[in-house]
Each structure stands twice: as C-alpha cells, then as structure tokens.
Amino acid sequence: MPAYNEKVMDHFMNPRNVGEIKNADGVGEEGNPVCGDMMTFYIKVKDNKLDDVKFKTFGCGAAIAVSSMVSEMAKGMTLDEAMKLTPADVAGKLEGLPKNKLHCSNLGAQALHEAIKDYRNKQKAKAGGK
Numbered sequence: 001m002p003a004y005n006e007k008v009m010d011h012f013m014n015p016r017n018v019g020e021i022k023n024a025d026g027v028g029e030e031g032n033p034v035c036g037d038m039m040t041f042y043i044k045v046k047d048n049k050l051d052d053v054k055f056k057t058f059g060c061g062a063a064i065a066v067s068s069m070v071s072e073m074a075k076g077m078t079l080d081e082a083m084k085l086t087p088a089d090v091a092g093k094l095e096g097l098p099k100n101k102l103h104c105s106n107l108g109a110q111a112l113h114e115a116i117k118d119y120r121n122k123q124k125a126k127a128g129g130k
Contacts, residue, residue: 004061007095012061017071019054026122028114030107037063037104039111041071045119050074050082055111062101063108069094070108079116085109 004012021042031038037059044052053074057067069090074082087105091097097105 003098004065005095007093008062008065008097011065011068011094015064015068017054017068017075018056020056021052021054024054024115026115026117026119028111028116028118030111030114032103032107035060035103037107039063039067039107041067041111041115043074043112043115043119045079049076049078053112060101060104062097062104065094066090066097066104066108067111070112074112079120083113083116085112 019042020040021044024042025045026043028041028043029039037057039055039057039059042052042054042056043050053071055067055071057064070085073085073090073093077085087102087109090105090108091102094105
C-alpha cells in the first residue's frame with residue numbers, strides 16, 4: 001500500500017461533501033478504466049459561483065481524498081476560477097500523492113470541469129442555444 005501523508009489520510013477517512021445534490025445544476029463524471037476509479041461531481045451554482053459541491057467516488061483512498069479536497073477547494077469559487085483548478089493544485093493542497101496515484105488528482109479536477117461544462121450547456125439550452 002502506498003504511503004499516504006496525514007492530510008490525504010484525513011480526507012480519505014473523513015471525506016467532506018460526500019453525496020448527491022438532487023436537481024443539481026451540473027453533473028460531471030470522470031473515470032479511469034485502468035484502475036477502476038469513478039468520480040461523479042454535482043454542483044449548485046448561485047451568482048456565477050459554486051454554491052455547493054458534492055461528489056460520489058468509487059475508488060482507492062487517493063481518489064476519495066482527491067474528490068474531498070476538490071469539493072472543498074471549489075466551493076465558493078467562480079465558475080471561471082474552478083475551471084482553472086489543475087490536478088497539480090489539488091495534489092499540492094493534499095501535500096503530495098504517491099507517483100502511482102497522481103492520476104487520481106487528474107480525475108477530480110476533470111470531473112469538476114465536466115460538471116461546470118454540463119451546467120453551462122444547460123444554461124445555453126435554456127437561453128435558446130445562444
């Protein structure tokens with residue numbers, strides 16, 4: 001088992017923002033078929049900011065810790081700020097991940113970005129595709 005630091009273990013053992021948002025404004029899913037990790041992010045948007053962020057993750061300890069950290073980091077960000085969130089930002093906030101688990105940090109940021117894209121597509125559709 002890879003050696004996880006205290007921060008990663010804390011987010012794995014006590015993940016924040018776990019769950020599903022009913023009637024979410026945006027939903028994003030990302031997965032890695034090689035390792036079997038699957039992340040789904042749910043967002044609520046208010047005044048162009050992420051008002052609420054929840055996730056459901058099926059995966060290893062690192063995947064759960066990454067999802068928890070991404071959800072914490074993203075809450076309160078504007079949509080544009082959240083779209084700039086990188087895997088390196090997430091790994092840095094977690095104070096590092098084992099090299100063989102770095103792909104997990106990619107999935108978290110990507111799933112969040114997919115939820116924002118989903119929200120923006122729904123907004124475009126509401127506006128008549130403009």
